[in-house]
Amino acid sequence: MADPVFFNVSGPYSLKELARIAGGELSEGADGDALFSNVAPLAEASGTDISFLDNKRYIESYCTSAAGACIVISALASKAPAGMHLVLMDDPYRGYAKVARAFYPLAPLEVNVSDKSSINETADIGGGCRIDPGVVIGAGVRIGEGCWIGANTVIGAGVTIGNDCRIGPSVTLDFTHIGSRVIIHTGVRIGQDGFGFAMGPQGHLKVPQLGRVIIEDDVEIGANSTIDRGTGPDTFIGAGTKIDNLVQIGHNVRLGRGCIVVAQVGISGSTSVGDFAAMGGQVGIAGHLEIGAGAQIAAQSGVMRNIEPGQKIGGSPSQPFREWMRGIAAIEKLSKKKGS
Amino acid sequence: MADPVFFNVSGPYSLKELARIAGGELSEGADGDALFSNVAPLAEASGTDISFLDNKRYIESYCTSAAGACIVISALASKAPAGMHLVLMDDPYRGYAKVARAFYPLAPLEVNVSDKSSINETADIGGGCRIDPGVVIGAGVRIGEGCWIGANTVIGAGVTIGNDCRIGPSVTLDFTHIGSRVIIHTGVRIGQDGFGFAMGPQGHLKVPQLGRVIIEDDVEIGANSTIDRGTGPDTFIGAGTKIDNLVQIGHNVRLGRGCIVVAQVGISGSTSVGDFAAMGGQVGIAGHLEIGAGAQIAAQSGVMRNIEPGQKIGGSPSQPFREWMRGIAAIEKLSKKKGS
Amino acid sequence: MADPVFFNVSGPYSLKELARIAGGELSEGADGDALFSNVAPLAEASGTDISFLDNKRYIESYCTSAAGACIVISALASKAPAGMHLVLMDDPYRGYAKVARAFYPLAPLEVNVSDKSSINETADIGGGCRIDPGVVIGAGVRIGEGCWIGANTVIGAGVTIGNDCRIGPSVTLDFTHIGSRVIIHTGVRIGQDGFGFAMGPQGHLKVPQLGRVIIEDDVEIGANSTIDRGTGPDTFIGAGTKIDNLVQIGHNVRLGRGCIVVAQVGISGSTSVGDFAAMGGQVGIAGHLEIGAGAQIAAQSGVMRNIEPGQKIGGSPSQPFREWMRGIAAIEKLSKKKGS
CATH class of the missing domain: 2.160.10.10 (Hexapeptide repeat proteins)
Incomplete structure (x- = not known):
């Protein structure tokens, strides 16, 4: 499904393993040892794909899908096409999110501080960070471990960032304290003056x-x-x-x-x-x-x-x-x- | 009309040539050999300018304009002030767009790859491109011919761009394939994660x-x-x-x-x-x-x-x-x- | 009140001085020589803080505030808690703005042109400017005195900027003339093509x-x-x-x-x-x-x-x-x- 130019697929995983990752249970008769190699939407899935049904709009696609497996609520188990293995759970979308992440794990950071960044000597940057070209980091900034600071992002003096954050390219941070596992996408502006006159x-x-x-x-x-x-x-x-x-x-x-x-x-x-x-x-x-x-x-x-x-x-x-x-x-x- | 600090005017053009560029026809009695040196709005135009009428709001300006020539629909030809040469066509605004471009052609790109850009060695950049300072280009990116990538733009791994594109400054592109003759203005963000939870x-x-x-x-x-x-x-x-x-x-x-x-x-x-x-x-x-x-x-x-x-x-x-x-x-x- | 990581407080100031700065008058019996060391909101202020009341929502906070002084309209003087010194004026918010600026003056610019900026040799940059890393300045740009151009901002050919402007990081300016004392925050885009087709x-x-x-x-x-x-x-x-x-x-x-x-x-x-x-x-x-x-x-x-x-x-x-x-x-x- 996902374009290999941009995404590297992991796996295959057995159905048993996928049910465990999703936090659901195998339906009766499902083959826990069957292997699946990818996630796919119901309408496009083949026998080696696992799919999910979360939105009633797509119930017809479910009934006619060629997906080898599907994550679904137990009330809909009986509507599955013959031969489809089911993973049953109350929140199939959450299950899908976990399964999709297993097939497409976040790539480990390429730890590196670009020599085209500008980092104030008083800044304190934790281990395992990736700092891209054009990043500007001011005095006294503290960044935790395992953070990725995208290209051309500007971090003003005194800002702190916790661990495992992903700050996109071209972000501006000023007068800000940020916790851990925070994701800030490209072009976000935080900490500028409010509109006060x-x-x-x-x-x-x-x-x-x-x-x-x-x-x-x-x-x-x-x-x-x-x-x-x-x-x-x-x-x-x-x-x-x-x-x-x-x-x-x-x-x-x-x-x-x-x-x-x-x-x-x-x-x-x-x-x-x-x-x-x-x-x-x-x-x-x-x-x-x-x-x-x-x-x-x-x-x-x-x-x-x-x-x-x-x-x-x-x-x-x-x-x-x-x-x-x-x-x-x-x-x-x-x-x-x-x-x- | 246009500030010469920012815009270089071409021409002059004969009315005949302008009618051909616009895709319109000269009105009866119009002097095809008369020369025009610029475009201007009806209210500000002088005898060496060519103007256009597209919006009924401005019909009074048309009737009293000093413009030497005007692009207009033929139904309004009779309301033109005496001495105004007319270029008649069904879509005067489209005609104006072409004429204005003739007077103000896009400057040819100053082909150059800035030594202050950061280009991954596996990226493939076509001939005739301009890559400005601070641009960051990731692994496997392919850019066609004649593209301008503005300063501090960040292009993620695997992105492809066709020919003759203009990508403004401070743009972010990720997980994206772009055709030819595409214009992306400054600060645009393409390809980040959707809002999916x-x-x-x-x-x-x-x-x-x-x-x-x-x-x-x-x-x-x-x-x-x-x-x-x-x-x-x-x-x-x-x-x-x-x-x-x-x-x-x-x-x-x-x-x-x-x-x-x-x-x-x-x-x-x-x-x-x-x-x-x-x-x-x-x-x-x-x-x-x-x-x-x-x-x-x-x-x-x-x-x-x-x-x-x-x-x-x-x-x-x-x-x-x-x-x-x-x-x-x-x-x-x-x-x-x-x-x- | 303000986090010393980000803000340096000036003062202390006498009440007399603060009334002069605010443009208000001391209430009867107020001690003009009393010293104040900070501004604070009514609900959080202590005896060495000066506060203000501008919005009727907060009148209860005013009546019970521990603030040593308060800027307020004279009609509300009689509702002040005992012992609170008052600065009376018609526009307390304007008075507060001036007093807060006295306690927290803008830091003087660290005059510097970063060697990681890219400045066209024909650009003319006035005295006392700060130009941060990653800034790109085009041909013929003129910038007045005392301006701060934030990191990774891109200024196109021919743009002019007056004196004492603060242009935030990651701004784009093109085809633009800017006066003096103008503040442009981060990520602003000025002068790109309008939506004209x-x-x-x-x-x-x-x-x-x-x-x-x-x-x-x-x-x-x-x-x-x-x-x-x-x-x-x-x-x-x-x-x-x-x-x-x-x-x-x-x-x-x-x-x-x-x-x-x-x-x-x-x-x-x-x-x-x-x-x-x-x-x-x-x-x-x-x-x-x-x-x-x-x-x-x-x-x-x-x-x-x-x-x-x-x-x-x-x-x-x-x-x-x-x-x-x-x-x-x-x-x-x-x-x-x-x-x-």
């Missing part, structure tokens, strides 16, 4: 931005996203939070643990978001709000009020999800009326 | 992204836009598609040929867009949808359903264009009612 | 973009924002205008003086915005419009018509603010109706 007709006066950005472990941040540093309090991204591309995080924003922030979301200054809240693409959230843990905000919503924990909302300005849906239905009715 | 309360597990990005001939991609690579299938941008600035294209998205994607659009994963579809600024499209060929989506629309070929839609969530317009009218009526 | 089924033909970008004094532009150059006329950003992160400014746009453009706004080509207009986050403005001076556009609005000076508007498509609010109320009513 004392505004007035005599001109907008810049307010010093005296805080930092704190990024906990296991965070991932998508390409060209921007995270401004705090005004005095810090901007804070909790452990395990995942941020997509082109997202804007304003100064003093606090994101809890495990949040999901889809592409092009903007969160205004001093807003606080609880653990495991999820924001769809292009959502905008006003400043100084409290978004409860586990809140779910539909794409393109405009949030101007606090949100209760676990609440589902949508619309601009946003409403509780059901009211939003009813409002849409009412408008659609109006818009189909003659003469209106 | 097996989500759950025990943490969001990263799903390996095993696909590529395929970009066909004559595509143009605007500054700071991001295109994620596929999960296994590829992300695909069809020939001649034009993408504006700060656009987000998710993993596995397929854009057909000749699509128009205006600034800050976001297209979610696995959505497929037909040939010559057009998306206004800040449109958001949900994942796994089919957008028909020639569909036209108004700015800021939020698309949550499939769209038929040629359909015009607007709104968030989006509706057929006329229903959207009627809904807006109905809301405006409501909002003007007393007491409501 | 003569569109048609035979392919979209690129229209030469023959204008420039003119940026006046005291402008600030946020991280990863993009400003396209004009088509022939220039794109123009008036003095003192402040632009946030991830903003898109199309070709030929004119922004007046002192405009506020919040994150992720998109302004389409040839639109003109009057002085001191303000646009909330994610606003989209169509092309060829006139936005009056002092107009205020709510976040996420979609502007498709001209706006009068001083008008407040909201919604997508946008309406006068009050009508928008009434429309929202009407929809909310509909969406709560049974059976609808």
Whole structure:
């Protein structure tokens, strides 16, 4: 499946081993010793591939797939085509993620500090790091072990980075402390001044931005996203939070643990978001709000009020999800009326 | 018109020659041997300039313009001021584009590979290329002839680029195959991991992204836009598609040929867009949808359903264009009612 | 308050001196000789800190704060806790900005031209500049005195920059003239081709973009924002205008003086915005419009018509603010109706 120019496949693995990696169980009659050499989508898989079914959209592909094995929930076991070996588990997508990583493990870092990088002599770089050409590292920077700093990335004085981080090419980091196993994609900007001005007709006066950005472990941040540093309090991204591309995080924003922030979301200054809240693409959230843990905000919503924990909302300005849906239905009715 | 610090003007050209370049015809009585030395907007043009009329907003400027010549549709020939020479054609803007290019041809590349670039010894770079300082090119990269790679651009291992491409400064390319005559503006990020996680309360597990990005001939991609690579299938941008600035294209998205994607659009994963579809600024499209060929989506629309070929839609969530317009009218009526 | 790893605090200052710096007056009985060593938010301040109250949200913190001094409007003087010294003025936030800058002055530039930069021999760089590693400066570029050009920034031929500018790392400047005291944050792209095509089924033909970008004094532009150059006329950003992160400014746009453009706004080509207009986050403005001076556009609005000076508007498509609010109320009513 994967282009060998870019990806090196491992394996083969026995079905038994794949079930163990996935964290699932073999279905009755499945041959644990059968060997599989790759992952593939249901529609394209052959007998030596293992696939998965996670989205109801693809159930027809499942019923007719030539995949030799499939990771699936047990309720769908009976719909499998004859001869397909099954790995049964409650969360097939998580199982697939693990199996796919087994076939395509991350390549070990080619440990090297490029002689075309510019590293301040007071910086402290841990063992096993890869520092690419054009990287600029300022005074007092501390980088842990096993990190990859991509080409042309610029790390300002005093920044710290934990272990096993992957910082993409052309990133800018300033006034920032970063945990371990953090992934920052190419073009991300972290720690620049927030948008803070004392505004007035005599001109907008810049307010010093005296805080930092704190990024906990296991965070991932998508390409060209921007995270401004705090005004005095810090901007804070909790452990395990995942941020997509082109997202804007304003100064003093606090994101809890495990949040999901889809592409092009903007969160205004001093807003606080609880653990495991999820924001769809292009959502905008006003400043100084409290978004409860586990809140779910539909794409393109405009949030101007606090949100209760676990609440589902949508619309601009946003409403509780059901009211939003009813409002849409009412408008659609109006818009189909003659003469209106 | 154009600042000579930045632009070198060619010419002069005779009207006859300009009509040939534009692909139009001289109006009756126009002097084919008259010489013109520049292009200029109607309101600023003088007797040695050639201008064009394409937008009805500017018809007054046309009627009073001092331009020596103008490219215009024949239906408006009679409204030209006395003494203005006309080049008549159905698509004056296309004619203008060609004439303007004649006056301001692209400068030939200064062929050079900077000694401040870092090029892997296994990379294969065609003749007539310009590689600027700070460029980093990985193992096995193949670049065709006549390409310009801007300063500080980073090209990952295995990427291929066709002929006559212009890759701006500070671009990142990974896991990507690019056709010929492609223009990629500064700060574009192509081929990074898509936003793929097996989500759950025990943490969001990263799903390996095993696909590529395929970009066909004559595509143009605007500054700071991001295109994620596929999960296994590829992300695909069809020939001649034009993408504006700060656009987000998710993993596995397929854009057909000749699509128009205006600034800050976001297209979610696995959505497929037909040939010559057009998306206004800040449109958001949900994942796994089919957008028909020639569909036209108004700015800021939020698309949550499939769209038929040629359909015009607007709104968030989006509706057929006329229903959207009627809904807006109905809301405006409501909002003007007393007491409501 | 501020992390000494990143910020060096100046002072202490006497209250008298701080009142002078702020431009306020001491309240009756305040001890002008008392010394203060730092700024801090109301909730965290101690007796040697000076704080400020600007937002009614924080009035409770004010009434119970342990801050030794506070900048506040005189109407709230009587609510101060006993023993708090007050600096009274009409615009406490502006006063705070000045006081905070006194405690945290910008560090003087470490004047240096990195030997890892690439500067064309015809470029003219003023005294007192700092040019970081990886910077690429083209032919004929002129940079004034006291500028800081951040690492890996690329400045194209002919660009000019005034005095005392701070250009962040990884910026791209082309076809641009920049005034003095301009701040351009990391990843900003200025002067690339606008999105201009003569569109048609035979392919979209690129229209030469023959204008420039003119940026006046005291402008600030946020991280990863993009400003396209004009088509022939220039794109123009008036003095003192402040632009946030991830903003898109199309070709030929004119922004007046002192405009506020919040994150992720998109302004389409040839639109003109009057002085001191303000646009909330994610606003989209169509092309060829006139936005009056002092107009205020709510976040996420979609502007498709001209706006009068001083008008407040909201919604997508946008309406006068009050009508928008009434429309929202009407929809909310509909969406709560049974059976609808």
